[in-house]
Amino acid sequence: MAAHWLFLGFLLLGFGGKTETRLSVKEKLNNEVVSSHRDLAPDFKEKYFKQVLDHFNYNSLGNGTFDQRYLITDQYWEKGNGPLFFYTGNEGDIWEFALNSGFISELAAAQGALLIFAEHRYYGKSLPFGKDSFNVPEVGLLTVEQALADYALMITDLKQELGAQKCPVIVFGGSYGGMLSVYMRIRYPNIVSGALAASAPILSTAGLGDSRQFFRDVTTDFEKFNPACREAVQGAFQKLSTLAQQEDYRRIQSAFSLCKPPSSPQDIHQLNGLLRNAFTMMAMMDYPYSTHFIGSMPAFPVKVACETMLNGTDLMSALRDTAGIVYNSTGQLTCYDLYSLYVECADPTGCGLGFDSKAWDYQACTEIELCYESNNVTDMFPPMTFTEQQREQYCGKRWGVVPRSGWLKTQFWGDDLSTASNIIFSNGDLDPWANGGIRKSLSRSLIAISIPEGAHHLDLRESNPADPESVIVARKMESEIIAEWVKAARKESS
Amino acid sequence: MAAHWLFLGFLLLGFGGKTETRLSVKEKLNNEVVSSHRDLAPDFKEKYFKQVLDHFNYNSLGNGTFDQRYLITDQYWEKGNGPLFFYTGNEGDIWEFALNSGFISELAAAQGALLIFAEHRYYGKSLPFGKDSFNVPEVGLLTVEQALADYALMITDLKQELGAQKCPVIVFGGSYGGMLSVYMRIRYPNIVSGALAASAPILSTAGLGDSRQFFRDVTTDFEKFNPACREAVQGAFQKLSTLAQQEDYRRIQSAFSLCKPPSSPQDIHQLNGLLRNAFTMMAMMDYPYSTHFIGSMPAFPVKVACETMLNGTDLMSALRDTAGIVYNSTGQLTCYDLYSLYVECADPTGCGLGFDSKAWDYQACTEIELCYESNNVTDMFPPMTFTEQQREQYCGKRWGVVPRSGWLKTQFWGDDLSTASNIIFSNGDLDPWANGGIRKSLSRSLIAISIPEGAHHLDLRESNPADPESVIVARKMESEIIAEWVKAARKESS
Numbered sequence: 006m007a008a009h010w011l012f013l014g015f016l017l018l019g020f021g022g023k024t025e026t027r028l029s030v031k032e033k034l035n036n037e038v039v040s041s042h043r044d045l046a047p048d049f050k051e052k053y054f055k056q057v058l059d060h061f062n063y064n065s066l067g068n069g070t071f072d073q074r075y076l077i078t079d080q081y082w083e084k085g086n087g088p089l090f091f092y093t094g095n096e097g098d099i100w101e102f103a104l105n106s107g108f109i110s111e112l113a114a115a116q117g118a119l120l121i122f123a124e125h126r127y128y129g130k131s132l133p134f135g136k137d138s139f140n141v142p143e144v145g146l147l148t149v150e151q152a153l154a155d156y157a158l159m160i161t162d163l164k165q166e167l168g169a170q171k172c173p174v175i176v177f178g179g180s181y182g183g184m185l186s187v188y189m190r191i192r193y194p195n196i197v198s199g200a201l202a203a204s205a206p207i208l209s210t211a212g213l214g215d216s217r218q219f220f221r222d223v224t225t226d227f228e229k230f231n232p233a234c235r236e237a238v239q240g241a242f243q244k245l246s247t248l249a250q251q252e253d254y255r256r257i258q259s260a261f262s263l264c265k266p267p268s269s270p271q272d273i274h275q276l277n278g279l280l281r282n283a284f285t286m287m288a289m290m291d292y293p294y295s296t297h298f299i300g301s302m303p304a305f306p307v308k309v310a311c312e313t314m315l316n317g318t319d320l321m322s323a324l325r326d327t328a329g330i331v332y333n334s335t336g337q338l339t340c341y342d343l344y345s346l347y348v349e350c351a352d353p354t355g356c357g358l359g360f361d362s363k364a365w366d367y368q369a370c371t372e373i374e375l376c377y378e379s380n381n382v383t384d385m386f387p388p389m390t391f392t393e394q395q396r397e398q399y400c401g402k403r404w405g406v407v408p409r410s411g412w413l414k415t416q417f418w419g420d421d422l423s424t425a426s427n428i429i430f431s432n433g434d435l436d437p438w439a440n441g442g443i444r445k446s447l448s449r450s451l452i453a454i455s456i457p458e459g460a461h462h463l464d465l466r467e468s469n470p471a472d473p474e475s476v477i478v479a480r481k482m483e484s485e486i487i488a489e490w491v492k493a494a495r496k497e498s499s
Numbered sequence: 500m501a502a503h504w505l506f507l508g509f510l511l512l513g514f515g516g517k518t519e520t521r522l523s524v525k526e527k528l529n530n531e532v533v534s535s536h537r538d539l540a541p542d543f544k545e546k547y548f549k550q551v552l553d554h555f556n557y558n559s560l561g562n563g564t565f566d567q568r569y570l571i572t573d574q575y576w577e578k579g580n581g582p583l584f585f586y587t588g589n590e591g592d593i594w595e596f597a598l599n600s601g602f603i604s605e606l607a608a609a610q611g612a613l614l615i616f617a618e619h620r621y622y623g624k625s626l627p628f629g630k631d632s633f634n635v636p637e638v639g640l641l642t643v644e645q646a647l648a649d650y651a652l653m654i655t656d657l658k659q660e661l662g663a664q665k666c667p668v669i670v671f672g673g674s675y676g677g678m679l680s681v682y683m684r685i686r687y688p689n690i691v692s693g694a695l696a697a698s699a700p701i702l703s704t705a706g707l708g709d710s711r712q713f714f715r716d717v718t719t720d721f722e723k724f725n726p727a728c729r730e731a732v733q734g735a736f737q738k739l740s741t742l743a744q745q746e747d748y749r750r751i752q753s754a755f756s757l758c759k760p761p762s763s764p765q766d767i768h769q770l771n772g773l774l775r776n777a778f779t780m781m782a783m784m785d786y787p788y789s790t791h792f793i794g795s796m797p798a799f800p801v802k803v804a805c806e807t808m809l810n811g812t813d814l815m816s817a818l819r820d821t822a823g824i825v826y827n828s829t830g831q832l833t834c835y836d837l838y839s840l841y842v843e844c845a846d847p848t849g850c851g852l853g854f855d856s857k858a859w860d861y862q863a864c865t866e867i868e869l870c871y872e873s874n875n876v877t878d879m880f881p882p883m884t885f886t887e888q889q890r891e892q893y894c895g896k897r898w899g900v901v902p903r904s905g906w907l908k909t910q911f912w913g914d915d916l917s918t919a920s921n922i923i924f925s926n927g928d929l930d931p932w933a934n935g936g937i938r939k940s941l942s943r944s945l946i947a948i949s950i951p952e953g954a955h956h957l958d959l960r961e962s963n964p965a966d967p968e969s970v971i972v973a974r975k976m977e978s979e980i981i982a983e984w985v986k987a988a989r990k991e992s993s
Contacts, residue, residue, distance in 0.1 A: 060906075061556070062559070062639040063864075064635050064638060065556070068899075068901075145556040148557075150644075154910075157910075158909065194912070195908075195909075195912040195913060196909070409551070414689075415651050415687070415690070418689040421688075423688075423991065497917065
């Protein structure tokens, strides 16, 4: 859920010792790769909110405040009257989400809304303890509950400050951000009148459902494009496995263009993880036009991947080139470094690289449960488990924490949403996260929207000529429902 | 809200250097004063639950567990099927609440319920850090949110352990315990199907309403009995004030039977607080029979107080004797010690004495807002303010904390309960806390019940021949509504 976009800055820079530096999104704005965004992006002001460090302990080390970043624009706002559209920032630099959620801006323009994108604590520039934020115990203030309390307080205070006390608030979010939007609505309905939760896997991250679902659904994307694609991928991994068993590391290095030859089962495990992750990302980002949200991705990456798999001279080099769509989009890499391109963490779908990946790893080690496995039977990948036991072991060692299985379900209701209201759960059928979320409407105001041709929160992206009809329809529904919520909230408070 | 019952142990022992020791409630059970409870009390087992110390920080000092006490009886339970009735313990020893909430046991017997009374962290024997619990920073884990999470986890785990997974849960609470019941239902509707919140001042403790309401309503109780009563009290305080201005401390000592003569305006302030507190307690505990919940209280204490006030030889000694109803029920005191009988704290309605009073003071210094004032205009007491500024100053000095005004309203919705359901807000018209709560039904399932002749959560007490008709009617309504909730919850989950 997190891996993806973090690769961007990294890949743009290419390799060669610069792995510590990431381009800031503002710098990226000046980069031709993303210049197409520039004209469309709203005129956001970057601001900081004096935020309470620890909402849940008055005598902790967090007895103070930190600067939490947010982006705001009132260019569309019907001042004092139009609603407040608030993006509940998730695991990354808030500019990334603002620049890749153009639909929210379009909706703000259409409905006269004040628009805010809030950055999640411990991500981007919202580091409560600066570079010490990921030390123990400083990292302990990184929890879902703290993040929600941040948003509740920020909304309450900014409404006051901006003369927006009467303005209904609608929250938006994609992926983990969508989960936060759901949680904001169920925990703070006094503050939030409705939530659009795009691609929010609220069930699978709460330990509900089948641990095989995620990689099964990644596989389905490729299989649906062409059953031979799945077979080719599975065959390539099989060949790799055979060579590994023979400890023919030289041939593996050559076939996969590795900078160094693997020398242990651990290196092979790492290679398998890196390769599997490429498919995960292409499935999630299977948009009908090229994107620069999570690395540079071609249009229809699943199609490109399958064509690459099926047109290769041999299976293993085809697999290498397919992974290269993700890891070597610029073509500048001459070899792949196993441990800098992919970092294993408590999220088997990837944590990405950099500061933000540490934060996400911590969250996956505490509240967010992501014990997904591949098994080569229900999916096309090598068997790679990530059990609750493995998670406990890793997280204890890495962060000194004991994950509390079941806690997220207790805190945020799991699948028992019967008392909730005013939430849209949108999901794209191409998105491997989709079936970890709510796929069927639960009531008149808990509305599931399916986007058959949609990948990971496609609906939140700005309108594009290549958009399939299904996402256009979905956005229209979302727009109408939100307008209704705003109207009803206004009526109620008047 | 807290003061009251803590006086019991203290007063039973009388004075003379024994002020450090309190009778345990179990000891009290063997004491003739409370022996009438013995036959009626259900057969509770006292147990301990291994509770998470810090639900909101995986790397804090609270990275462990503590033993949380609870009382349980399955003597009425229709095993595996009957509901779970769960008392959300408040600011004190859980035995006190169990022994003074007989209605819940009666209801459990009638409806085949499993019955649990859970003790609030930092009270009674549920001290997370033993005698160090009230040190800084250890005390920091005392918050409403932690207490709610305790109950959520305890319910979830005990249901599993007891084979009660299918049993709907109804929470009960009085006063702050009633607030916790409301919060449980709005925060954890996945766990709790309904809440009976008796005398829960959810509005006034969230900073909503009029800071003069509380002592105005205390005054009203006495005034309603006889307008001359209010005049007499006001006259007595006036005389005291005049003597204090004249610095005639000897005469004050003599009139009020003080062990030591007052010697400063601070002592006079303390005396005023002590006297005002007696009226608060008698108004809250204005039951139609004698009780031993909060000290030993005669039947109809407001009536007794007013008769005492109006039949005295002079106003000041009448005021002394009226306060004696509370502070000297056994008649064994020969003089009053200003600073051991009453301790000023962040709750102007009193924090009581002992460990539990420290905990309540801390809560009033952090989340619970109790900035109530008397002013001698809308009430009969000397002007005594407790502003947000005074609170900040006191709490900073006492606990090193800065109260976060408005936080409880943000967290628990204040008066914006439109999305909540299945809560009974019962209030007695005699109770000065009543008008700080919900007095009018907000929807078909947010039901306000008024008990005209009821004092502080009278409805939760066991049936008594002296009960007024209004509380009998209220209990019947509560019983029927709860049975409906249980039925509906069972239907929903089947």
